[in-house]
Amino acid sequence: MKPVILAGGSGSRLWPKSRAALPKQFLSLTSDNTMLQDTVARLHGTNAEHPIFICNESHRFLVAEQLRSKQVEHSGILLEPVGRNTAPAIALAALHSTKNGEDPVLLVLAADHLIKNIEAFHSAVEDAESLANDGKLVTFGIVPTQAHTGYGYIKSGETIPYGFNVSEFIEKPDFETALKYVSSDKYFWNSGMFMFKASRYIEELEKFNPTMLDVCKRAIETEAPDLDFIRVDSEIFCTCPDDSIDYAVMEKTDSAAMVPLDAGWSDVGSWKSLWETSEKDNYGNVCIGDTILENTINSYVNAEERLISVIGLENVIVVETKDAVMVASKDDSQSIKNVVNQLKTEKRPEFEFHREVFRPWGSYDSIDSGARFQVKRITVKPSEKLSVQMHHHRAEHWIVVSGSANVTIDKQTQLVTENESVYIPIGAVHSLENPGKIPLELIEVQSGAYLGEDDIVRFSDRYGRVNSK
Known part of the structure; x- marks a missing residue:
């Protein structure tokens, strides 16, 4: 059994985290x-082989670093260009896993x-694997605990042995319909988890969406390894139809089966669902970080950097990060996506980045800025x-706080140590390296007419980013 872990998605309803x-x-x-990391950890105790991961191009180093930090072995990180x-x-995962003549059972x-x-x-x-080996395309149906719309x-x-044949896939219902479903033992939540032989998925996709399969075949024919990653042809893959596995295959095949799952499952799709699944105090509150609550009940409060005090409120969500605070009614937390859409439309940085941004070499935290300057704390x-x-x-001015740095400016390299600084003029070709065994911490002061992250011309890069901004 080979797990396929889908690590795409934006999770916009959990902004600002x-x-x-x-x-x-x-x-x-x-x-x-x-x-x-928890998704990988829960595979321990099964007969799972090393997983395949699928993620967006922009998240590739996040996946690699989080797997490396837990010493997770894998069968490749497939990159979706879009x-x-x-x-x-x-x-893509099914085609990749069968390229050497193998036909594993895929746990998606x-x-x-x-x-x-x-x-x-x-x-x-284990039950689903038995059905998958018999040629079924298996989905996991969650035993419902409430009328969820x-x-x-x-x-x-x-x-059937180990489960049921699927009678019908049903779109998200209204509340009255959901109540009827919960009172019946015939209806289950659609978990979005699946199991089938790779060849069976390919067969059914060819039957119901041959154009999609053809594009994926051509895109992965020229797959190229790059560090931990597997790249497919971007130009070809961009022509692929956009569709979910439910619409493309599962709702059309006559081989769909379901295994019930009653395991405390949640897709953590909103702050309300996170409140529902978290341990609460005697007043129904979930508190994370430095918080003080007074006359507050049934609320979720998450403080990242500062003290958060909530007084005399009920059913609220309060989430604080380094650069944003979000307060919402718990019953209207789904509307956070509207705020996110507004941030995106206005091209505000809070849509895409946190104040602290992670890179494959470390991270930087934008701690202050003005009309012609910006100050960052950089960790390498x-x-x-x-x-x-x-x-x-x-x-740029770099001041080393701890550790040591090899700084190259126009082909001249110097070692800069604690309490020392160096100046990089406009237009100078430069690089920064940590030659030591401890993290390098430095303060960077940028000054100039334009301080955007896209004012970077890369000449060489060990992470394959020369052609990106």
């Missing part, structure tokens, strides 16, 4: 691990789900190096 450059699957929301929904992503998982009962999950996976539903049909991991680059519109 989740952002385009750091979506929820890479955050620690339900444990000390990130959701991606998002085309789940059906093409799974097709989202990287951003919560599952509390690991034993129940393992039992359901945010999930699609699956209606069970004829009983041991033995890592930033690209050889230059800027058209800004000069």
Whole structure:
């Protein structure tokens, strides 16, 4: 059995924690691990081989670093040049896993789900594998706990060994319809998790969406390894139809089966759902970070940097980060996506980035800025190096706080140590490297007429970013 872990998605309803450059699957929301790391960890105890990961091009280093930090071995990180929904992503994984004549059973998982009962999950996976080996395309149906209108539903049909044939896939219902579903034992939440032989998925996709399969085949014919990553042909893949596995295959095939899963599952799709699945105090509150609550009940308060005090409120969500505070009614937390859309329309940085931005070499935190200056705290991991680059519109001062730096300016290299500084003029070709065994911490002061991140011309880069901004 080979897991396929889908690590795309934006998680916009969990803003301001989740952002385009750091979506929820890479955050620690339900444990000390990130959701991606928890998805991998819950495979322990199954017969799973090393997983295949699928992610957006822009998130590739996040995936690689989070796997490296937990010493996770994998079968490759497939990069989607553009998002085309789940059906093409799974097709790439199926084609990749069969290229050497093998035909593994694929366990398709989202990287951003919560599952509390690991034993129940393992039992359901074992049952699904039996059905998949018989040629079924299996989905996992979640035993519903409430009349939820945010999930699609699956209606069970004829009983078969280990589960049921699928009678019907149903779109997200209204509340009255959801109440009827919950009172019946025939309806289950659609989890978005699947299991089938790679060849069976390819066969059914060819039957119901041959154009999609043809594009994926041509795109992956020239797959090229790049560090931990597997790249497909971008120009070809961009022509692929956009569709989910449910619409493209599962709702059309006559081989769909369902295994029930009652394991404390949630897709953590909103702050309200995170409140529902978290441990609460005697007043129904979930408090994370430095918080003081007075006469407040049934609320979720998450403080990242500062003290948050909430007084005399009920059913509210309060989330604070370094650069934003979000306050919402718990019952209207789904509307956060409207705020995110406004941020995107206005091209505000809070849509895409946190104040602290992670890079493959480390991170930078934008701690102050003005009309013609910007101050960042930069951390470079041991033995890592930033690209050889230059800027058209800004000069930079670097002050080393801890560690040591090899700084190259116009081919002249010098060692800069603690309490020392160096100046990089506008137009100078320069690079920064940490030659030591501890993190390099420095303060960067930028000055100039334009300070945007796109004022970077890269000449060489060990992370393959020469042709990107």
